[in-house]
Amino acid sequence: MFDLIHNLWLGMSVAVTPTNIGLVLIGSIVGTLIGVLPGIGSLATIAMLLPITFGLPPVGALIMLAGIYYGAQYGGSTTSILVNIPGESSSVVTCLDGHEMAKRGRAGPALAIAAIGSFFAGCVATVLVAALGAPLTGLALLFGPAEYFSLMCLGLIFAVVLAKGSVLKALTMILTGLLLSMVGSDLETGAERMTWGIPELSDGIGFVVVGMGVFGFGEILRNLENPGAREIVNAAVTGLMPTLPDLKAAAGAIGRGTVIGSLLGILPGGGAIIASFAAYTLEKRVSKTPQNFGRGAIEGVAAPESANNAAAQTSFIPLLTLGIPPNPVMALMVGAMTIHGIVPGPQVMTKQPELFWGMIASMWIGNLMLIVINLPLVGIWVRLLRVPYRHLFPMIVIFCCIGVYSLNNAPFDVSMTAIFGIVGYWLVKHDFEPAPMILGFVLGPLMEENLRRAMLIARGDATVFLTRPISATLLAIALFLLVLAVLPTLRAKRDEVFTE
Amino acid sequence: MSDATPSGDWSRSAAAQRQYNLKGGAVLAAVGLLLLVWSFFLQNPVPLAVHAAIVIFIAVGIAISAGLLRVLNPQDVYGGLALILLSLTAFVASNDLPGMRGFAFGPGTAPRLFAFALAALSLAVVVGGLVTSGPIVSSYKIRGVIFIIGSILSFAAAIRPLGLVIASFATMVICAAAAEDVKWKETLIVAAFVTAFCSVLFPYGLALPFQLWPRFW
Numbered sequence: 001m002f003d004l005i006h007n008l009w010l011g012m013s014v015a016v017t018p019t020n021i022g023l024v025l026i027g028s029i030v031g032t033l034i035g036v037l038p039g040i041g042s043l044a045t046i047a048m049l050l051p052i053t054f055g056l057p058p059v060g061a062l063i064m065l066a067g068i069y070y071g072a073q074y075g076g077s078t079t080s081i082l083v084n085i086p087g088e089s090s091s092v093v094t095c096l097d098g099h100e101m102a103k104r105g106r107a108g109p110a111l112a113i114a115a116i117g118s119f120f121a122g123c124v125a126t127v128l129v130a131a132l133g134a135p136l137t138g139l140a141l142l143f144g145p146a147e148y149f150s151l152m153c154l155g156l157i158f159a160v161v162l163a164k165g166s167v168l169k170a171l172t173m174i175l176t177g178l179l180l181s182m183v184g185s186d187l188e189t190g191a192e193r194m195t196w197g198i199p200e201l202s203d204g205i206g207f208v209v210v211g212m213g214v215f216g217f218g219e220i221l222r223n224l225e226n227p228g229a230r231e232i233v234n235a236a237v238t239g240l241m242p243t244l245p246d247l248k249a250a251a252g253a254i255g256r257g258t259v260i261g262s263l264l265g266i267l268p269g270g271g272a273i274i275a276s277f278a279a280y281t282l283e284k285r286v287s288k289t290p291q292n293f294g295r296g297a298i299e300g301v302a303a304p305e306s307a308n309n310a311a312a313q314t315s316f317i318p319l320l321t322l323g324i325p326p327n328p329v330m331a332l333m334v335g336a337m338t339i340h341g342i343v344p345g346p347q348v349m350t351k352q353p354e355l356f357w358g359m360i361a362s363m364w365i366g367n368l369m370l371i372v373i374n375l376p377l378v379g380i381w382v383r384l385l386r387v388p389y390r391h392l393f394p395m396i397v398i399f400c401c402i403g404v405y406s407l408n409n410a411p412f413d414v415s416m417t418a419i420f421g422i423v424g425y426w427l428v429k430h431d432f433e434p435a436p437m438i439l440g441f442v443l444g445p446l447m448e449e450n451l452r453r454a455m456l457i458a459r460g461d462a463t464v465f466l467t468r469p470i471s472a473t474l475l476a477i478a479l480f481l482l483v484l485a486v487l488p489t490l491r492a493k494r495d496e497v498f499t500e
Numbered sequence: 501m502s503d504a505t506p507s508g509d510w511s512r513s514a515a516a517q518r519q520y521n522l523k524g525g526a527v528l529a530a531v532g533l534l535l536l537v538w539s540f541f542l543q544n545p546v547p548l549a550v551h552a553a554i555v556i557f558i559a560v561g562i563a564i565s566a567g568l569l570r571v572l573n574p575q576d577v578y579g580g581l582a583l584i585l586l587s588l589t590a591f592v593a594s595n596d597l598p599g600m601r602g603f604a605f606g607p608g609t610a611p612r613l614f615a616f617a618l619a620a621l622s623l624a625v626v627v628g629g630l631v632t633s634g635p636i637v638s639s640y641k642i643r644g645v646i647f648i649i650g651s652i653l654s655f656a657a658a659i660r661p662l663g664l665v666i667a668s669f670a671t672m673v674i675c676a677a678a679a680e681d682v683k684w685k686e687t688l689i690v691a692a693f694v695t696a697f698c699s700v701l702f703p704y705g706l707a708l709p710f711q712l713w714p715r716f717w
Contacts, residue, residue: 460603
């Protein structure tokens with residue numbers, strides 16, 4: 001307990017220097033600004049804004065990134081509520097009741113409750129990360145290569161179960177991601193793999209390149225198909241503050257959402273998405289007036305927003321304790337850390353405590369900033385959303401181009417992004433979900449490394465994954481989930497949740 | 501991210517669908533043929549199984565093109581076939597990499613492992629698409645693809661020799677043409693404004709190494 005307070009104090013002392021507060025402030029404003037743009041989720045936002053952190057010292061850069069991350073997330077909810085276009089999958093549920101509230105002229109309270117819920121969840125999850133982070137690093141000692149491999153399998157299966165549409169097609173997407181991640185130099189022998197003799201490919205395909213292409217450009221191509229589809233709430237955003245009954249109704253929802261989100265966020269493989277869905281379903285279940293859901297119930301905004309924020313925060317736990325990025329955004333964070341010479345994993349906490357705790361503290365400050373700066377700025381975001389799409393998308397494209405180019409100063413990367421843009425568009429046309437592909441792409445090299453090591457240690461005996469208890473348990477859970485997902489009864493229910 | 505499922509159009513006129521299959525099957529067969537030719541130019545001979553798979557793939561492409569195979573779910577059939585093509589390409593591309601040495605993985609083991617699994621699952625997707633019907637592949641917005649992708653590629657081509665100012669202005673203008681309701685006057689103003697903003701923000705504000713003007717300037 002004393003350690004916890006001491007650590008958080010250390011973090012605070014790093015995070016509240018004027019420079020760092022300024023960085024969080026800029027980060028969250030810019031993050032929201034980009035995140036508000038329809039079709040741009042937190043992944044594309046962070047990828048786009050990564051270059052602006054290059055010139056900063058490591059601590060400052062990570063603190064600013066945390067600000068951008070939360071800003072982007074909050075921006076995504078703003079778009080969900082005002083335009084009914086979810087910025088990313090974790091705010092899909094927010095659209096349901098959030099946009100309904102907005103249509104009834106209650107956009108202000110909806111936005112406010114989303115921010116308040118997120119802030120509360122952020123506070124709880126921050127303490128949770130701080131409290132669990134240290135003991136869980138001990139868990140890393142129990143994990144050999146076989147366990148790591150099985151854990152990543154579990155994470156990928158999670159992503160499959162959570163993807164909408166066919167389970168089989170989601171599995172093929174994972175494998176496509178894994179296969180794409182094999183391009184480049186082999187880790188052990190340095191052999192060029194599937195590089196077609198192109199020197200730029202010997203480092204592999206950049207993660208940002210794939211993410212930006214598929215999610216950024218692919219999304220623009222899709223949006224251009226129905227330019228008139230955006231219906232921005234025309235009612236003026238008045239009366240920002242939720243009323244007392246609103247707060248009373250939302251309080252329980254925020255609490256439950258936070259608990260669900262914190263627990264599910266720890267799981268690798270897109271915890272934030274399932275957390276928001278689970279929280280929404282639970283609220284509907286426990287509510288005395290379930291018929292209000294989908295018609296602008298404030299609980300339907302409060303619960304998923306707190307849940308996905310809590311999950312976003314606790315998803316740092318697998319990254320910091322085991323060094324496994326549990327979702328694409330975290331993978332981007334890993335990339336940002338590596339650029340600044342930090343290798344994520346248990347050693348960060350012991351070797352660079354001020355960086356680790358500074359980042360944790362700055363997440364909390366980032367959440368606070370959002371409440372303070374964003375509620376007054378809602379009017380500006382609304383005006384931004386009124387800018388016609390024909391002017392917005394060239395801006396998005398040029399910022400993406402500059403962002404990708406500045407990562408390595410390589411025009412080749414920009415061209416690759418264009419190719420992945422087409423790939424993303426093609427995937428949507430054939431009803432393949434790109435999210436599992438990205439996760440497979442992120443985890444591919446780590447999986448291969450651990451698979452190879454495990455096999456080498458076991459002298460080629462593949463049963464090692466089943467004879468080691470932790471590994472066997474993880475694989476059993478993965479299999480169980482997969483079976484559940486294909487079972488007809490549950491499938492129907494899952495589809496119901498997604499179509500709702 | 502995508503709440504609107506790709507348009508639930510299930511039918512297209514029979515003639516149009518035949519046209520689509522004719523083109524789709526032909527494209528698949530042609531790419532398969534290229535792959536086959538390429539596989540003969542490798543240092544190590546490609547295993548017979550891979551060759552056989554490519555030949556079968558070409559045959560399936562031709563069969564679809566000729567209307568011998570009924571495509572009930574075009575999304576799944578073409579999607580699955582393209583992924584099979586991807587895994588076959590991976591097999592050919594990783595052919596010269598050494599595989600297992602004793603019980604140690606070689607550099608080629610994991611790619612071929614993943615490629616094999618991908619091929620198997622994609623085959624299941626294709627078979628599913630041949631026996632149960634599903635929505636058609638809604639038509640592509642070619643205008644968007646040409647101008648957006650063109651603008652990105654022109655950025656890649658122009659950024660080194662011509663510098664940030666020209667590259668970003670040109671990219672914005674080309675990109676704007678992708679919208680059907682493009683308004684050129686507004687577009688030029690927005691492009692000029694954004695270019696000015698970028699030229700100040702990235703090289704000066706963020707101190708990133710961008711060259712603003714052409715080299716000979």
